Every structure is written in structure tokens, then in C-alpha cells.
Amino acid sequence: MRTDYLSKVSATVLAFLSPSSFRLSSGEASPKELVPIKTVAIIGSAGAGGSSTAYFLNKFLQPPQINRKHDHSITIFDQDDKIGGRCTVFRVSDYHPDRNGTVQKDKYIEVGASIFVKANYNLVDAAKQFGLKTEPLADEMMAIWDGKTILFEESRWKYWSVFKGFRRWGFSPFKLRVIILNTVNDLLEFYVSPETFDSISEFARRFKLDKLASIMSEQFLESSGISKQYATEVIEVATRVNYGSNLHEIHTLGAMVSMAANDALRVQGGNFQIFEGMVGHSKAHVRLSTKIARVRRTKPEYEGADTKFEVITASGQKQVFDIVVIAAPIQSTNIDFDLDLPPLPEVEYRTIYATFVRGHVNPAYFKVPPTKKLPAHILSTNSEDVEVTSISIQAKMSNGETVTKIFSPKPIQEEHLDRLYLNRTWVKSKIWKAYPKLHPLDLDNEDKDKKTSVDPFSEINTNNEQVILKKREEEKARASWGQIEIVPGVFYVNALEPLISTMETETIAGENVARLVRDRILGYCPVEKITKRM
Known part of the structure; x- marks a missing residue:
């Protein structure tokens, strides 16, 4: 619940997300740059994060965002029988x-x-596009x-x-x-920014949230x-x-x-309809009431072939995808991720x-x-x-x-x-x-790295004391500031949540992941057309 009750003694604040570029090019796609159809699995939830990832990815792979339409396939898996995730009504x-x-x-x-609120542009724009009636x-x-x-x-x-x-x-x-x-x-x-970020710390520094999130x-x-x-x-x-x-x-x-409560809005009949609209406009294949048991990396068909991922349902059905997006807290999915995942932050x-x-x-x-x-x-x-x-x-x-x-x-x-x-x-x-639980996060990890960097020929470095200290600090930083792409080809929407958790920031996290996946699919970063809404 996002309270509107204190609006007369408060002001609106937002928290947002987006990631770091995959590879730069001229920004123009030639026929040679376009790759064969790519398949994307979004697993965990068709809530704000999963639905917005599908919606923005489909949008980013269409003209005028890119030179010509890129064929792709998106499949959303959700163990619930309805779209909306944690956004639901009775x-x-x-x-x-x-x-x-x-x-x-x-x-x-x-x-x-x-x-x-009215400044939550992703939600407001989506409601308007889908013909939903909002009310103060x-x-x-x-x-x-x-x-x-x-x-x-x-x-x-x-x-x-x-x-x-x-x-x-x-x-x-x-x-x-x-x-x-x-x-x-x-x-x-x-x-008004087309930037992408591959870690929460980069995003927080870019929008000056690191100080507020660290204290x-x-x-x-x-x-x-x-x-x-x-x-x-x-x-x-x-x-x-x-x-x-x-x-x-x-x-x-x-x-x-x-x-944040000024100009509070809600959708008549339930806010979940925004995410139903996002899923519908994404043209994704939707598999509700489908529990995922395992996600594993497949063996390359030949040397140098792209990595693929096999998604296995609880009923034993198998499907192979080029890219996997995890759109739910990993700890709550109970999925066996056979992906050699790095140590993930323990988020309560x-x-x-x-x-x-x-x-x-x-x-x-x-x-x-x-x-x-x-x-x-x-x-x-x-x-x-x-x-x-x-x-x-x-x-x-x-x-x-x-x-x-x-x-x-x-x-x-x-x-x-x-x-x-x-x-x-x-x-x-x-x-x-x-x-x-929004505990304070580690601050200025890059500055810490600079302070702990040492001359490789120094005596203390020979004894590995400074190197060990630096490694420990880097590990601590990773534990606090999650990476968006946790292993090559696997993206984590909910990495943002230790920074802030709202419906709008979930859609921003989804938009950010969509940009990263788009860049991975195309092999370059297109010149994105941004509509100014400020």
C-alpha cells in the first residue's frame, strides 16, 4: 500500500531504474546486423516487473525505435492463475x-x-494507452x-x-x-534518458540516490x-x-x-489492469498456472555457438530459450537454477x-x-x-x-x-x-576500490594483505549492489528492490532490463527516440 494520507504534509518522490550499454555502434541497423529470431523467457511473475519487461522489449524491437522490425518471441511463465503479481483486488x-x-x-x-501518483509516468501513460479510467x-x-x-x-x-x-x-x-x-x-x-545501467550502484549514482540509500x-x-x-x-x-x-x-x-502521496491515483476496477494491458500489448505467449522447476544452461551445439537455456516446468515440459529474465525474488521462486550463479545478496x-x-x-x-x-x-x-x-x-x-x-x-x-x-x-x-527490508546499502564502492588499490610491486602486496582486503570489499559491494545481468544471458528484474520497491520502480526495472535484452539481441545500441514528459 502506498499511502495517500500524508500528502498534505509531504511531497511526491519517485525512485527509478535503467542499465549500462551492451555495445555501441552507429545506431543504425543494417540487414547484416539483424540476427535470426530470438526467444526470451520471463519467469517468476506476470506482475509489474515481468509484464513491463515484455511490454517494453516488444516496443523497443519495433519501428521507430529501430530501423526495421526484429522478429522475436517472448514467453511469460507464472505459477499464479492471473496477471498482476502482488497487485491484486477482491x-x-x-x-x-x-x-x-x-x-x-x-x-x-x-x-x-x-x-x-501523476509523476509515475510509466503507469500513467500505460493506463491512458490502454483506455483505463483513473480516479483521484x-x-x-x-x-x-x-x-x-x-x-x-x-x-x-x-x-x-x-x-x-x-x-x-x-x-x-x-x-x-x-x-x-x-x-x-x-x-x-x-x-528523458535512454541510458542503460548494468548494476544498481551505477543507477543510484547517476540519479544521486546513493547517499540517501546508504544512510x-x-x-x-x-x-x-x-x-x-x-x-x-x-x-x-x-x-x-x-x-x-x-x-x-x-x-x-x-x-x-x-x-510520496501528492496527486494520488488508482485505476477503476483495479490497478492490475495496467499489467494485463502491458502483457496484451507485448504479444507474449502467456503460460499461467505454470510452475517452473528448473532452468539450466544447455551444451552448445558447436564450438562458438551462443549459450541457450532450457526451462523445465514442474510437469516435465521443456523449452529452450536464448535469453532468460527472472521477474520475481529469486529466494521465493524455489526454482533450481543450474546456471553457476554467483553469490546473490541475501535480501530479507x-x-x-x-x-x-x-x-x-x-x-x-x-x-x-x-x-x-x-x-x-x-x-x-x-x-x-x-x-x-x-x-x-x-x-x-x-x-x-x-x-x-x-x-x-x-x-x-x-x-x-x-x-x-x-x-x-x-x-x-x-x-x-x-x-x-530496506536496510542501508554500501556506499561509494568505486572510491573504496581506489583507496585499497596498491602498487603491485609493494612489499605489502607481496604478502597479499591489501589484495585480500580489496577482494573482501568488492565481495561486500556485490552483495549490496546487485548486478542486473547475473550471468551472461540471464537478467534479474528484482535486483532493484533493495534500493526501493514500488509499482513504478518495478516498471522502470522492467524497462531497464528490456533495453539490455534489446541490445543483446540486436548486437548494438540503437539511437532511442525519447518522448519528453517533464
Whole structure:
């Protein structure tokens, strides 16, 4: 869930991705430069990363992006029975009385990623291209709760909310806004850049994200003059809802993205439709409900032949591809990768407990009089008295009930629901590994290499002490900053996630991988035609 609730005290920030060139040429394709049809397998998920990889790859291999169309084949494998990955909805039926009887009107509740913003150009452009209707979120009120009392509640009069915020937090919201806007100006360059990057560290340095991703939020905010009260009552509230993390558990970039909520949008009927559209426009062969058991490198047909990869399903079906794209966290795929993979970074994913309840929330739980209307979104601070991270209204039913979504640090028990609700019609729950724990990443690896480089004829180098130190630092850097092409011909979309994880950045990661695969297929880097959207 990407909260829109703090938009009046925050600003929009984006985090993006793209990779490093394969081989340069004149940028013009001659008939000799075009190679026979190439086959690409995208395995793991048809979610934001996998669908966008297929969509952009097909686009990049068509005129006017290249001189002439290049024949290719894309196959998407997903063990789920639907497209969308972690972006999914469920339907709630509501019945409205009408002159002619009762009319059923369905409402769609987002289980995973709930919103995106107008500056998320990949998602916005795709929704427009596919004819999807987007809608802004209702201007509903937000409150901050510490487990005992409501610390802050928005007013419908915008300027009164601003005044109350200034009275409580001083200039801290304005200081943070400046930091975010400076970051946004750098990040928006991605949309007018045809560059490619083969590692997350290169991308982070290019768009000046390395500093933010290398320092703990708590430390950065203090050094930037952000008051502790504002940090814990607003910014930490956002990181808890968005990434299940307190400020001492998340890097600064994650905290800034958590405050990204201005101009929030969603697709009517569910955001997953964007990714269905991407898959449809990619012209890919889609194999849903197909579990991959093994991916292995095949033996070359002859000396000097290109490497190929055999993809084997759980049912024993086999298919050979020229290129493989992994579009899910490797740790969660349970696929046997017989590829001589290098040591991959150990990325911990946060377990999220989401509970959906249809009923009536009990105002007394929040120490609010029965006559007072509760805010639509109640977000909690990091307090020992807090039992839920957030509770927010997702839909209002015609009979007065609401459908609310609860995030909590552990599963909600019946006894807790009895206190939290006056009554309830039904309860649904979802537990999943939603996103990685955004720990600070290694910084300035190239500078470290320079500091540890030594004269090969020096005495200390003869004893290998400096060489060993340098090797260890390089290994540590690789563990933190993932490579996009993990072995020749195998690309990893989710390498970006330790840097940041959102729907938009997944599509940017997919666009980046598509550029790398395009360059591998063509054997050169075409002069890409970029549409300016800034």
C-alpha cells in the first residue's frame, strides 16, 4: 500500500531504474546486423516487473525505435492463475435500493499496491494507452494515533490543517519538502534518458540516490534539522504503513518514497489492469498456472555457438530459450537454477499482515465519543500501546457499513476484532512477503576500490594483505549492489528492490532490463527516440 494520507504534509518522490550499454555502434541497423529470431523467457511473475519487461522489449524491437522490425518471441511463465503479481483486488458486492428494486454495484478493494501518483509516468501513460479510467482518491481525513489518544487530525479546511501542523511541528514539514523536491528533480531525468545501467550502484549514482540509500533515516533526518517529533509522528508513521519499518530500520530513500502521496491515483476496477494491458500489448505467449522447476544452461551445439537455456516446468515440459529474465525474488521462486550463479545478496522480505473487515468500527476503541465521526484513515506511531499499524476505509456501503483494511505487526485475533468493531459481517486476511527490508546499502564502492588499490610491486602486496582486503570489499559491494545481468544471458528484474520497491520502480526495472535484452539481441545500441514528459 502506498499511502495517500500524508500528502498534505509531504511531497511526491519517485525512485527509478535503467542499465549500462551492451555495445555501441552507429545506431543504425543494417540487414547484416539483424540476427535470426530470438526467444526470451520471463519467469517468476506476470506482475509489474515481468509484464513491463515484455511490454517494453516488444516496443523497443519495433519501428521507430529501430530501423526495421526484429522478429522475436517472448514467453511469460507464472505459477499464479492471473496477471498482476502482488497487485491484486477482491470484489465486494453492494446493493442499492432503486425504484425498480435492488441494484447491485460492485466495489473493488486493492489488496496490494493501492495507488500511484501523476509523476509515475510509466503507469500513467500505460493506463491512458490502454483506455483505463483513473480516479483521484477521495479527499478524506487522516489522523495520527499513539495507542492512547489522537495526536493530530486533519481538517476539511486545508489551511487550518497546515496551521495545526505548523503549530505542532514547526518548519520541519517545509524542510523535508525541500529535500524531496531536490531529489525529484534528479529522478525525473530518467524519463528523458535512454541510458542503460548494468548494476544498481551505477543507477543510484547517476540519479544521486546513493547517499540517501546508504544512510539510516533516523540519522539523516536528525542531521538535516528535521525535528524528532515530526520524524516520529509523521515520517515514521508513513514508513510503518508503506514498508512495515520504523526509522531505525529503513534507509532514507525508503522514508522519502513513503512520503510520496501528492496527486494520488488508482485505476477503476483495479490497478492490475495496467499489467494485463502491458502483457496484451507485448504479444507474449502467456503460460499461467505454470510452475517452473528448473532452468539450466544447455551444451552448445558447436564450438562458438551462443549459450541457450532450457526451462523445465514442474510437469516435465521443456523449452529452450536464448535469453532468460527472472521477474520475481529469486529466494521465493524455489526454482533450481543450474546456471553457476554467483553469490546473490541475501535480501530479507517483510511479512505483511493485512486484515479486511466489513462492519462498523467502534469509536470507543480510539477514545472518541460515539457522536463524533472517525477519520477515514488512522495511522499509528511506534508506541508500545499500539496494536495496529493502520486502519483505513476502503469502501463505504449503502447500509452504513464500511470495508476497512488493517495493517498489523502480527495476525489480528478475534478478541482484538471484538474490541475494534461494534459488529462485522465478514473478515478476510492476507499474509505475504510484500517488499524487502530496506536496510542501508554500501556506499561509494568505486572510491573504496581506489583507496585499497596498491602498487603491485609493494612489499605489502607481496604478502597479499591489501589484495585480500580489496577482494573482501568488492565481495561486500556485490552483495549490496546487485548486478542486473547475473550471468551472461540471464537478467534479474528484482535486483532493484533493495534500493526501493514500488509499482513504478518495478516498471522502470522492467524497462531497464528490456533495453539490455534489446541490445543483446540486436548486437548494438540503437539511437532511442525519447518522448519528453517533464
